[in-house]
Amino acid sequence: MIRVADILAAGTWEGNPSDTITLDREDRHRRRAVLTGSGGTAFLLDQPNAVHLHHGDGLELEDGRIIEVVGASEDLVEIEADDMGHLVKIAWHLGNRHLPTQLMGQTLRIRRDHVIEDLVVRLGGKLT
Structure with missing residues (x-):
């Protein structure tokens, strides 16, 4: 399974993402998780420590593709x-x-x- 190589802060990356992943606040605080983007891209987030992903962050995969993090609407x-x-x-x-x-x-x-x-x-x- 392809892994996340780097987490790019919102506003620091350019271009169109290859896929998006929509996560609520709880799901954006992770250390390790298998995730699947809305377009079907499956990937592994595996960090040494838990990270808090923010709306607009980019998850750069090992092959250079970027998955955009989208904060889910919450009541x-x-x-x-x-x-x-x-x-x-x-x-x-x-x-x-x-x-x-x-x-x-x-x-x-x-x-x-x-x-x-x-x-x-x-x-x-x-x-x-």
């Missing part, structure tokens, strides 16, 4: 609170659970998860 929830104190408390609980959280100034953003959404509501958060 998100925006969290608001009555005041910054409550928002910080909610952020602490999310961080304590090691949940990826986007800090947006007066709001927080997380991936949809009904269990966490229920926790946030019980902590006084408002969901959108």
